[in-house]
Amino acid sequence: MKTSPRQDQRIASDVRLGRGVRIYGFVNLYGCEVGENTSIGCFVEIQKKARIGKNCKVSSHTFICEGVTIEDNVFVGHNVTFINDLFPRATTCDGALQTDADWAVVPTRVKHGASVGSGSTLLGGITIGENAIVGAGSVVTKDVPPNTIVAGNPAAVIRRMAAETTPTRQEETS
């Protein structure tokens, strides 16, 4: 879809938006992909090569970096931070500012139907399983199994949910 951003939105020309995407004010999106019907709240930044699926809700003040893949039907709360560099440095050993050539992106995936609570931080290199829930304010350091609620710093399993209490993929029910 072609975009004509409002004055209070920065949406680069290389952003790919599906039909029905809703984007609120003061966002900064570049080089990323957002699937149909997804909503992106105020003050959200989405970096290049990040991919957001269909029917997702990304709440205000969230930062989604390069290396993040968010599958369909995912809820991301307010002020969620994704991380793609576990040992960040401003400069190289020579004292020069680092460039993209000086570090490698660590990928993260949030699978179909999962929810990430507000104020959470997701360290790079992890997968949040299908329909899992990350409690508000968590620091997630490891993979989260499907249909499981985790919370805390570091996030630990609170309980597993019965499959019937979790949303299912549309193609499984039709």
Ligand SMILES: CC(C)(COP(=O)(O)OP(=O)(O)OC[C@H]1O[C@@H](n2cnc3c(N)ncnc32)[C@H](O)[C@@H]1OP(=O)(O)O)[C@@H](O)C(=O)NCCC(=O)NCCS
């Ligand atoms: C985690 C959550 C889903 C509740 O799950 P639950 O299984 O119903 O958990 P309970 O409320 O029964 O609490 C179980 C334990 O986890 C603790 N807990 C609950 N949420 C927690 C959180 N976010 N961080 C740390 N601990 C948490 C409770 O204090 C309780 O501890 P205790 O056993 O020592 O008393 C919910 O608290 C939460 O954080 N949801 C995210 C909300 C959000 O961010 N929404 C965004 C839009 S506003």
